[in-house]
Amino acid sequence: MPHDLPKAYDPTAIEDRWAEYWVREKLFAQPTPGAGDSTAGKPFTILLPPPNVTGRLHMGHMLNQTEMDILTRWQRMSGRRALWLPGTDHAGIATQMMVERQLTEEGKSRQQLGRKAFVERVWEWKHHYGGAILDQMKRLGASVDWQREYFTMDERLSVAVREAFVRLHEQGLIYRGAYIVNWCPRCQTAISDLEVVYDEHKGHLWEIRYPVIGTDGKDTGEFLTVATTRPETMLGDVAVAIHPEDERYLHLHGKKLRLPLMDREIPVILDGWVSREFGTGAVKVTPAHDPNDFAIGERHHLPSINVMDDTAHINAEGGAYAGLDRYVARKRIVSDLEEQGLLVAVKDYTNNVGHCDRCKTVVEPRLSTQWFVKIQPLADKAIAAVKPGPDGEKAIRFTPEQYEKTYLNWMENIHDWCISRQLWWGHRIPAWHCSTCHKITVARVDPTACAHCGSTQITQETDVLDTWFSSGLLPVSVFGWPNITAENRRDFDAFYPTNLLVTGFDILFFWVARMIMLGCWFAGDVPMPDGSPRPLAESVPFKEVYIHALVRDANREKMSKTKGNVIDPIEIVKQYGTDAVRFTLASMASPGTDIAFNVARTEGYRAFANKIWNAARFLFMNVDRAAEIGIAVDPPALGSMPVVAADAPVEERWIVAELHSTAAKVNQSLENYRYDDAANTLYQFFWGSFCDWYLEIVKLRLDFSETADKAGTKAALTTLVGVFEAALRLLSPFMPFLTEEIWHALYDGNPPAKSIALTSYPSASNRDIDSRTQYRMILLQDLIRVIREERKNRDIPERESVPMFVIAGSIRDFGTNPDELIKQNSEIVQRLAKISTITTIKRTDVGKEDLIWRSVGYTEIALVHEKQVDVPAERERLTRDIAKYEKGLAAAERQLGNESFLAKAPAQVVEGLKKQESETRLLLEKAGAALDALPKE
């Protein structure tokens, strides 16, 4: 790969090539450490939140992966053993739905296929399409260890799932029973509380009167009116509850009511839960279809009558309504009640209706037999892991911190976890039902007989486990748990706990919380390598959690398929290149703020990539020209930082100082997950400092003529190449493709490492930063800017060089005399500001009264040109400046005249203000003088 880069930067021409190279060369593989090697090198371990096998890459993934990749590449280059571990999730419901849809198109159903054939079909689907999202990841250059790729249904991970279930069962933390669960009639499975999304829904509150029955068994003619949002559930009513102190109804306590439509006698009961204010103050009690009613039923030992089947159709318990869909039944029931004169009122009512997270079907709370995890003991550990321990340290730290509170609040109010799903695709629950003794056998190995009675009449539980049960185990299971033996624990010892989890808040409870609970619970039982008990800080699945923002569209709207505002990252990548998109996301990723993704921004970063590209071309061009006249400029040694002599030209010392400042800042920013700061710092350095100033100045030293100062040219080129190479390394975690391409070219195809990603990340301490030189450069830049402004004001053609006068001054600042500085660097001023000659004069020199003087710090300069100033414009500008200076001066004087300020403010603040005051005073005087000197009309 020689120096001949194409003229324009074209990401499509380079990215695929490097993406393939990184995977093919296994550059980011992190094999199991050898014996005795398990503690060598501080590891940086991070798990990829496994995307669903059914997934397609969206912007959220890309943000997530960009952040992880930046950190991983940075850590790797900083010398740590970096492992980023990828995999996919089998995603029970989502995947089953996908394949069911396929079957439907073929006119088949999963029931027709049968369980075995259906599961085989899903596997087939997975083998065919399941790798799509990881392929997309490869294309984005994610530096993961592909050798360790897993799937949550892999054999070894399934073993972990089974072990976890059996152990929890042995520990008495798993129970099975009939409770109200959220039931999705479309998916025909129970779902957890988290999988229900609530939506405001405009519905009705129906008020229905239930006839009161007298002691004679006949209707008394009195009624008790109840209010309900789901009239169809009345078919399962077993009582009506009133508040124990509700005077309106107390006389009915102990009486029976005739349940309309069902002609069933139900009691009036007292329960403190009833609110007298809501509705009519009388609540119909349907234990099989409402969690509150279920609780009432338990308290009052009422029966539960389930009136719906798995598809939310009324079952045989619903009498005349059997077979009807729940909403058809509702309509029918309402009209029947009306007909019988039992419908008192229909009121508009807006309530929260739960929908299935997956398919958006309205969830039906319904009594059903499910498996649960008794969560409190696990939650206790998970709470302790996040709160400060006895040593004041938190085992897990959240960024942004606010999520710690959210997490704790949820964890402290947690409910038992319904882990069974009535699906076919997933980890089947390792429990066997005995048809002889009706007891359950839970076992690690498939049993042939009932553990209780020995009967062979056993059948396996048909339910599978919640997908999050298996993904919650990943941090332990991917490193070999439960198979932690002396020979077999190197991965676990080396990489557990992982360092960091990067994810969105949407799966904070689903996944993050579950990993913490299960990780602490199971890893806690694994002794440390030396055999000592594992402390909580080493049991946690990760030490830090970084919660990133949501990516929204340019108008801050949430992206959604229905709104049609989804930005496909792959499309944007095709258009602008991966590096530009990554840089966009990084530069906008400030913790706690959502990202409004705007392609205008990406366009800007493609321009940045192009800028880097062209800087490389400039550099190569000059290195090659130097070679032609016998100046050999060697590319930098692996991982070195440029060094400049103390007597080197100011721009060389300056750019190296800037490089060091930049490296220090970027490292610090990444330390704090400030991707935005890091990206902006790099952008500013490369474009604002390296290209805009340094490259322009260095052109002065690039003399390839016969009479050239060869040593000077070589020194200049060496620094140029050295700084550029270090800058590439600084940029490479953010823009891996572009930097890889140019870096290889820089070494003319013979790089000292297989990849820039395997070199070292530049770092610097404050000692390395030459702030004196930085200050001198700022003065020069200010001077040049003022000259340019003055040229512009006077409409001096850009091509034309003009002479300049400088009034000699002697005031020093930071040990620098501005006049001296100008003298020493006259070439630079001349080149960058188009100045022909610089003449220093004394203030007292006569004959220069007609010049227009401008102030730069403590120096004054004047340009000589026949074009005079635009007087009105100049007057306006000066007047504006004067106003600004006066305001600043007044503020400074007020402060400095304030004795308590002088007494209380730190010395440096007072000093700074004094300096500012004197500078402003000077600027004000000069501006005033300049204004006076302007011709009067």
Added chain:
RNA sequence: GGGCGGUUAGCUCAGUUGGUUAGAGCGCCUGCCUUACAAGCAGGAAGUCGGGGGUUCGAGUCCCUCACUGCCCACCA
């Protein structure tokens, strides 16, 4: 009903423990095809930091309050 954010330039956002005259990118205006780059170069305009009050020598930053806005959690039929 609880809880947590946000409100800074036309737009999208920074602004560390309170400290000098509040920044960036994009957009806008003006002038330049200066052989690394027009995906560029140079210069410029633009902000009562949501309103009000307080603490302080000093507030975009801390406290109170109001307004608007977004999100999370919650078993009121």
